[in-house]
Amino acid sequence: xxxxxxxxxxxxxxxxxxxxxxxxxxxxxxxxxxxxxxxxxxxxxxxxxxxxxxxxxxxxxxxxxxxxxxxxxxxxxxxxxxxxxxxxxxxxxxxxxxxxxxxxxxxxxxxxxxxxxxxxxxxxxxxxxxxxxxxxxxxxxxxxxxxxxxxxxxxxxxxxxxxxxxxxxxxxxxxxxxxxxxxxxxxxxxxxxxxxxxxxxxxxxxxxxxxxxxxxxxxxxxxxxxxxxxxxxxxxxxxxxxxxxxxxxxxxxxxxxxxxxxxxxxxxxxxxxxxxxxxxxxxxxxxxxxxxxxxxxxxxxxxxxxxxxxxxxxxxxxxxxxxxxxxxxxxxxxxxxxxxxxxxxxxxxxxxxxxxxxxxxxxxxxxxxxxxxxxxxxxxxxxxxxxxxxxxxxxxxxxxxxxxxxxxxxxxxxxxxxxxxxxxxxxxxxxxxxxxxxxxxxxxxxxxxxxxxxxxxxxxxxxxxxxxxxxxxxxxxxxxxxxxxxxxxxxxxxxxxxxxxxxxxxxxxxxxxxxxxxxxxxxxxxxxxxxxxxxxxxxxxxxxxxxxxxxxxxxxxxxxxxxxxxxxxxxxxxxxxxxxxxxxxxxxxxxxxxxxxxxxxxxxxxxxxxxxxxxxxxxxxxxxxxxxxxxxxxxxxxxxxxxxxxxxxxx
Numbered sequence: 001x002x003x004x005x006x007x008x009x010x011x012x013x014x015x016x017x018x019x020x021x022x023x024x025x026x027x028x029x030x031x032x033x034x035x036x037x038x039x040x041x042x043x044x045x046x047x048x049x050x051x052x053x054x055x056x057x058x059x060x061x062x063x064x065x066x067x068x069x070x071x072x073x074x075x076x077x078x079x080x081x082x083x084x085x086x087x088x089x090x091x092x093x094x095x096x097x098x099x100x101x102x103x104x105x106x107x108x109x110x111x112x113x114x115x116x117x118x119x120x121x122x123x124x125x126x127x128x129x130x131x132x133x134x135x136x137x138x139x140x141x142x143x144x145x146x147x148x149x150x151x152x153x154x155x156x157x158x159x160x161x162x163x164x165x166x167x168x169x170x171x172x173x174x175x176x177x178x179x180x181x182x183x184x185x186x187x188x189x190x191x192x193x194x195x196x197x198x199x200x201x202x203x204x205x206x207x208x209x210x211x212x213x214x215x216x217x218x219x220x221x222x223x224x225x226x227x228x229x230x231x232x233x234x235x236x237x238x239x240x241x242x243x244x245x246x247x248x249x250x251x252x253x254x255x256x257x258x259x260x261x262x263x264x265x266x267x268x269x270x271x272x273x274x275x276x277x278x279x280x281x282x283x284x285x286x287x288x289x290x291x292x293x294x295x296x297x298x299x300x301x302x303x304x305x306x307x308x309x310x311x312x313x314x315x316x317x318x319x320x321x322x323x324x325x326x327x328x329x330x331x332x333x334x335x336x337x338x339x340x341x342x343x344x345x346x347x348x349x350x351x352x353x354x355x356x357x358x359x360x361x362x363x364x365x366x367x368x369x370x371x372x373x374x375x376x377x378x379x380x381x382x383x384x385x386x387x388x389x390x391x392x393x394x395x396x397x398x399x400x401x402x403x404x405x406x407x408x409x410x411x412x413x414x415x416x417x418x419x420x421x422x423x424x425x426x427x428x429x430x431x432x433x434x435x436x437x438x439x440x441x442x443x444x445x446x447x448x449x450x451x452x453x454x455x456x457x458x459x460x461x462x463x464x465x466x467x468x469x470x471x472x473x474x475x476x477x478x479x480x481x482x483x484x485x486x487x488x489x490x491x492x493x494x495x496x497x498x499x500x501x502x503x504x505x506x507x508x509x510x511x512x513x514x515x516x517x518x519x520x521x522x523x524x525x526x527x528x529x530x531x532x533x534x535x536x537x538x539x540x541x542x543x544x545x546x547x548x549x550x551x552x553x554x555x556x557x558x559x560x561x562x563x564x565x566x567x568x569x570x571x572x573x574x575x576x577x578x579x580x581x582x583x584x585x586x587x588x589x590x591x592x593x594x595x596x597x598x599x600x601x602x603x604x605x606x607x608x609x610x611x612x613x614x615x616x617x618x619x620x621x622x623x624x625x626x627x628x629x630x631x632x633x634x635x636x637x638x639x640x641x642x643x644x645x646x647x648x649x650x651x
Contacts, residue, residue, distance in 0.1 A: 041142035052086030088156035101164035148202035213239030267344035268326030383536035423511040449554030551587035577628035589614035
């Protein structure tokens with residue numbers, strides 16, 4: 001009994017095809033969705049013009065493949081005209097009507113959402129190559145964002161090479177029927193050639209006021225970038241008697257190394273063209289990363305996907321474009337359909353985001369290090385000049401000169417060097433000629449700047465593995481670097497281990513220091529060092545562990561320690577590099593004045609006058625605002641990140 005009942009149920013099942021009671025309601029809804037952005041709507045019409053060249057791939061006009069956009073806002077005859085010199089609309093070759101050579105406008109009207117381009121081999125091949133994108137027959141509906149009436153003229157190039165008749169189609173917004181007229185007088189653009197002319201009039205003034213020639217050119221250069229690069233089509237814009245040529249957007253910045261990445265689960269690959277650190281401009285459009293699908297723009301910016309509205313995409317640190325040809329485009333063509341392909345895309349892009357963030361942090365750290373090095377170089381050279389030009393009374397008295405009486409000061413007791421506090425490598429940032437050797441020394445200091453001569457300290461040297469040279473004696477305090485035949489920059493790192501044991505407590509102190517080695521074929525000449533008496537101390541930001549101490553001078557090593565834990569230092573750093581550099585200069589003025597006058601000045605008021613003199617002199621000598629500017633510059637388009645880093649010009 002149960003089996004017979006089940007069979008009866010199966011026999012009563014039936015399938016019902018989805019349909020709409022009124023197609024016009026759906027078309028009207030789609031048209032309203034298309035009419036949100038006038039620039040995007042004009043781009044849809046330009047896309048149709050570029051697609052038209054794919055119908056007859058061999059068609060090459062003498063003047064070149066051209067799509068032109070003419071904008072006239074003068075009322076009451078304002079209009080937008082988009083024309084091309086392609087092969088025209090698909091003709092009515094299968095029809096029995098006497099106008100069989102005319103454009104098949106009737107198919108277009110009756111098949112909204114189902115373009116004939118999907119069924120033609122020429123378009124199928126062009127879509128696979130990314131030179132054509134049409135497949136939904138929705139592009140013409142974009143005129144709703146621009147005006148009230150759409151007029152289309154088209155003249156076909158027939159398979160036998162003959163020129164077909166010109167036909168006209170008129171659409172009115174909110175009207176359910178289109179008017180088609182065959183065998184009409186062609187406009188001037190189609191008198192002796194095939195092609196199409198689209199005219200939109202009765203313009204929406206409020207929306208068209210947002211459109212200018214420069215804005216349209218900039219928008220098309222981004223949205224049509226990949227298609228313009230793959231095709232020979234030239235897009236021209238005419239606005240206020242000016243002619244603009246739309247050229248593919250040129251990106252600047254540091255190119256992200258990954259160009260193609262495969263999604264997990266076999267959902268296709270993603271093409272990336274991402275640049276880091278775009279130039280600073282007024283328009284926020286520069287920092288967007290649009291997403292395409294085979295050249296069709298789907299998202300204006302990657303941050304429109306909620307899961308990807310994260311750093312660095314929303315921090316103006318990267319720009320460019322992404323192409324995911326396997327994404328399923330929604331009918332509105334402003335998003336991907338939420339399916340497995342979109343999930344795979346988001347998962348993969350999150351991994352790329354983490355990789356991109358790491359690369360940005362690495363480059364920014366190198367930028368900061370280069371900027372600090374640049375500041376210290378300028379800082380030292382300027383102070384050398386300041387010290388040379390100071391009056392004779394500022395220079396330290398030589399032996400044999402009569403010195404003013406100084407108060408007797410008890411000599412500080414000799415203190416044995418304490419535990420290892422920091423490690424230095426000498427020389428710093430040297431140039432080493434190819435196929436030569438350079439020795440490096442590691443020096444250990446305690447917290448007071450005294451050299452720690454502990455024979456039990458173990459040293460270990462290593463490089464970053466770029467194969468620019470070999471290390472010898474890498475387990476000694478002094479190592480030897482033998483440069484290879486290739487130029488480049490490598491990082492040498494020294495590690496020191498000091499084993500301490502007091503009162504039964506054992507402790508191992510580990511310190512690390514590093515320096516860059518520039519392997520070059522011909523080393524550049526360095527300027528001669530200044531006289532010993534005029535050489536200013538080197539700056540060194542080291543936590544002193546004393547809240548009230550701004551800085552401390554170490555005569556043994558000729559270094560001024562800047563307390564980078566002091567609240568004044570932290571406040572200056574929070575305000576920016578200009579304030580920080582000015583604060584460091586104040587500390588220098590204090591330490592230099594005290595060092596040169598501590599044995600000759602008794603009155604504290606006189607010492608403060610000396611410090612004030614140095615502050616006034618150095619304020620005139622330095623341009624702190626200019627010194628605090630970020631390093632600028634962009635690598636050429638085809639230059640790799642590694643080559644750009646080698647030259648030290650990463651932006």
